[in-house]
Amino acid sequence: MDRQEKIRILQDVIQIQSPNGNEEIVALYYKNLLEAYGIDARIIPYSDGRANLVAEIHGQDQGKILAVSGHMDVVDAGNADLWDFPPYAAEIHDGLIYGRGTTDMKAGLTALIIAMIELKASDEPFKGTVRLLATVGEEVGMMRAEQLTQMGFTQDITGMLIAEPTKPFYHTKHKGSIQYQVIAHGRAAHSSTPDKGINAILLINEFINKTNAKMAAATKLAYNDTLGATLNVFTMIAGGNQINSVPEATILSGNARTVPEVGNDVVIGIFNEAIDSINAKGQGSLALNILQNNQFADGANDSDLVASILAVDPDAENRGLSAATDGAIFTDVDNDFDFVIYGPGDMADAHTINEAIGVDEYLEFIARYGAIYRSYLNE
Incomplete structure (x- = not known):
């Protein structure tokens, strides 16, 4: 596969609009690409228009199983x-x-896939899978990774490389x-007689103040x-529906990023403590709705997969990731199993206007991934 073909493939994938949906078309594109090079790929439906993709290449002998x-x-x-x-033109x-x-992260994912294709096409001996x-x-919920996990696709692996x-x-x-x-549930009233109502925005404001104080105290104790x-x-x-009415309902959304010392249970406990103290007053009520509750990931710093990455990128440093x-x-x-996140691009550019990736960086990571596959599986 030459340079221009690799670039064209990434452009094709970027041009498929898949903002939190429509991923099945991306999966079918990758499936057709893999199968054109003799690699069987399996579409795993999740819902209408949405599907995961699983594919494997196997070496001549059994060995490690590297999930990418x-x-x-x-x-x-x-x-x-x-x-x-234009954001979907891939210019x-x-x-x-x-x-x-x-x-x-389409550059990273595409690079992983092309590296698989090139390893398969090379007929170079390697062990494992x-x-x-x-x-x-x-981007919303990670429920589809949960589907693959429940199906057992990470139960037998020895390593995982995520190309974020x-x-x-x-x-x-x-x-x-x-x-x-x-x-927050309050009670509507005319804005000229606010004492007749219960202002849901003020209930949320009280929750914010209580939670901020409790979070500050908790995070001072652990780092x-x-x-x-x-x-x-x-x-x-989001709250209220008319400028001259006391709002009867308000919804506050938020995102917490946790570390082991002040983990998910601690943070959810802080939310519930604040809610309980406000609800105990009997003036309106608050309810907590957890949309996503994912724990931290904790891989070893000195694994075989880390060694394989450092072999191709000796200047790379290990840092914790807030995302x-x-x-x-x-x-x-x-x-x-070994666990590492390593991919092209800067996380600071994610979700931004004029998001972009360097062409040479993308191509370099195809070569790096191929070298990592060989090193990790054959050592």
């Missing part, structure tokens, strides 16, 4: 008029491919993630040397 993974969904492109180039300018999902796990819905953007680092650990809503501190960010609020990945789900099994 990336997600096929992207976040919404937002206002396309704010982009310098190349000054050595960069522009488009939603280039960095997060490379298993592709391409997922849907990582990490430049210039690699990550063996990342924070947990809690996505949640707090729903993870690799991952840092547990964080909680309130990200969306969550499908690894939080995949590693939640009774199987202790």
Whole structure:
């Protein structure tokens, strides 16, 4: 496969619009690509228009099983008029491919797949198995990684490489993630007689103040040397339906990023303590709705997979990752395997306007992944 073909494949995938949906078309594209090179691939449906993809290549002898993974969904492109180039055109300018999902993470996933194809096509002897796990819905909920985990695809592996953007680092650990809503129920009234109502926005405001104080106290007591501190960010609020009425309902959304020392149970406990103290007053009520509750991922710093990565990228540094990945789900099994996140692109460019990936960096990672496969499986 020549340089231009590799670039064209990535452009094709970027041009498939898959913002938190429509991933089945991406999966079918990859399936056809793999099968054109003699690699069987299996579509695993999740819901209408959404499907995971699993494929394997096998060496001449049994050995390690290396799972390689990336997600096929992207976040919404937002206002396309704010982009310098159309977000799904995959145009190349000054050595960069522009488009939603280039960095997060179609470049990394495509590089993993092309490296599999090239290893298969080379007829070079190797041991063991490379298993592709391409997922849907990582950006919202990670439920599709859970589907593959429940089907046993990580129960027998010896290592997992996730191609999220990490430049210039690699990550063996990342924070947990809690996505949640707090729903406030008050009582509507005319704004000229607010004492007749219960203001749901003020209930949420009280929750925010109580939670911030409790979170600050908890995080002062514990800090993870690799991952840092547990964080909680309130990200969306919606309340009221008319400017001259006391709002009877408000929904607050948030995302917490957790470390082992102040973990998911501790943070959810803080939320519930604040809610209980407010509800005890009998003036309106709050309810907690947990949308996603993923634990942190914790891989070994000195694994064989780390050694294989350092062999091709000796200057890479191991850093903790604040963002969550499908690894939080995949590693939640009774199987202790090597785990590393390593891929092209900078996480700071993910979800941004004018998201882009360097063409040469993408191509370099195809070669790096091929070398990692050979090193890890044959050592």
